[in-house]
Amino acid sequence: MHTMTRILCASALALCSSLALAGTADRQARQQWHQAIGEGYQALAVASGQLQSAADDYCTTANDSNRTTLNKAWQRAFLAWQQVRFVDFGPVEQNNLSWQFQFWPDPKNLIAKKANALMGMEQPVTTEQVAQSGVAVQGFPMLEYLLYDTRHLNSDHALPASGACNLLQAVSQHLRSNSETLAANWRSFESRYLDTDAYRDATIRAGMGALEILEERRLAQPMGLRGNGKRNAYITDAWRSGQSMKAVEATVTGLKQRFLPGLTTLLTAEEHAALAGRIQKQFDEVLENFPVADLPMTTAIQQDDQFRVIQSLYVDVSQLATMVNNEAAVALGVVRGFNSSDGD
CATH class of the missing domain: 1.20.120 (Four Helix Bundle (Hemerythrin (Met), subunit A))
Structure with a gap:
């Protein structure tokens, strides 16, 4: 009887030890993920800030050098987003942030339609209008359209036209704001993430x-x-x-x-x-x-x-x-x- 008791106690201790190790590993993994994702979000915020600055510089002085800098800034920020694009929970879920960064897929070519409508307005596009115009307007694909779309580049609205520049700057500002908000909210999310x-x-x-x-x-x-x-x-x-x-x-x-x-x-x-x-x-x-x-x-x-x-x-x-x-x-x-x- 005593032998059986000892066996049962040993089994229970082994099970508790195994569960404790599993719990430790789970928390360690979440700590690794939180830090790594946070670093990715911060890199996105920095790159988005550089993109906004490049947009402002180009629209102030529209020369070839500033255009090259702008294109490269878009690419760096866009690829920084790709590195954290896999995260589909937590702060990035708030206000459809992931869709605000990248509206895709776009089978109806809403990006082009929205861009042309906004650039055709009499009044300059503002960051407030971008915030209210839906996810097709607010992210990297809209800037990509302004910078790279062949048909657009051959139109009267092409950069550095004032309508296109206003939209470029407003969307860049929106992206920078969202990137900084996402990075800050992820930092604040740490306790909940680690404890859940x-x-x-x-x-x-x-x-x-x-x-x-x-x-x-x-x-x-x-x-x-x-x-x-x-x-x-x-x-x-x-x-x-x-x-x-x-x-x-x-x-x-x-x-x-x-x-x-x-x-x-x-x-x-x-x-x-x-x-x-x-x-x-x-x-x-x-x-x-x-x-x-x-x-x-x-x-x-x-x-x-x-x-x-x-x-x-x-x-x-x-x-x-x-x-x-x-x-x-x-x-x-x-x-x-x-x-x-x-x-x-």
């Missing part, structure tokens, strides 16, 4: 959702591997600027830097270190496709030799998505949920 166990699974599902969208909607569909089977570069994000593939690279880099470390902590604590190592290796293999794959999607899907490059990338992304969404999720007991961002 449900954010473990929410963060994992965010990474899973980002990989699923990357595989299916940002690669497979424009490549003609889904739907009607026709290649179509114009359903990708950032097709006007030719930054679609660089955006893919930034998203994968962001997941590797800001999502993978916490996932690795959890997998290792659950005795799945080998799986964590394979996922790490697969992230590296995806990123090895670049910079060769950093080309406009319109070029990639029209030329067979370039198409093979993105085919290789697609295969690597699909394998990564399978490892994370199937193997890691099962190992950690995470059920795939509804993705509220629907492609961000």
Whole structure:
């Protein structure tokens, strides 16, 4: 009887110890995620501030040098957003912030319609009007339209026309304000995030959702591997600027830097270190496709030799998505949920 009691006590102690270790790993992972995501949001805020300054400089002095600086500032800020785009919970959910940063997909070309309507107004566009005009106006795609859209650039409204400059500056200011707000709100979110166990699974599902969208909607569909089977570069994000593939690279880099470390902590604590190592290796293999794959999607899907490059990338992304969404999720007991961002 005493022997059985000792066995039961030992089993109970082992179970409690195991639960305690799991709880410690969960909190450690959330600490890693909170810090890494916060650093990403801060980088976005800095880049958005630089973008606003570049917009103001260009509209004050519209020369080639300032235009080059403006284009590069847009690219840096846009790619900074791609690195944290996977986060679909917490402060970024407030006021549809993720959609305000990037309205996509846009099958009805609302961005062009909204831009032309605003630039056609008699009074200058203000930040207040941008804030009230809906998500199609408020983010990176609207600025991309002003900077890169071929038809727009050949119109009377093209930059540095006053209407276009007013819209450029108002949207840039809106982006900067939202970026700074998001970074500050994420810092304030720390206690709730660390003390709420449900954010473990929410963060994992965010990474899973980002990989699923990357595989299916940002690669497979424009490549003609889904739907009607026709290649179509114009359903990708950032097709006007030719930054679609660089955006893919930034998203994968962001997941590797800001999502993978916490996932690795959890997998290792659950005795799945080998799986964590394979996922790490697969992230590296995806990123090895670049910079060769950093080309406009319109070029990639029209030329067979370039198409093979993105085919290789697609295969690597699909394998990564399978490892994370199937193997890691099962190992950690995470059920795939509804993705509220629907492609961000």
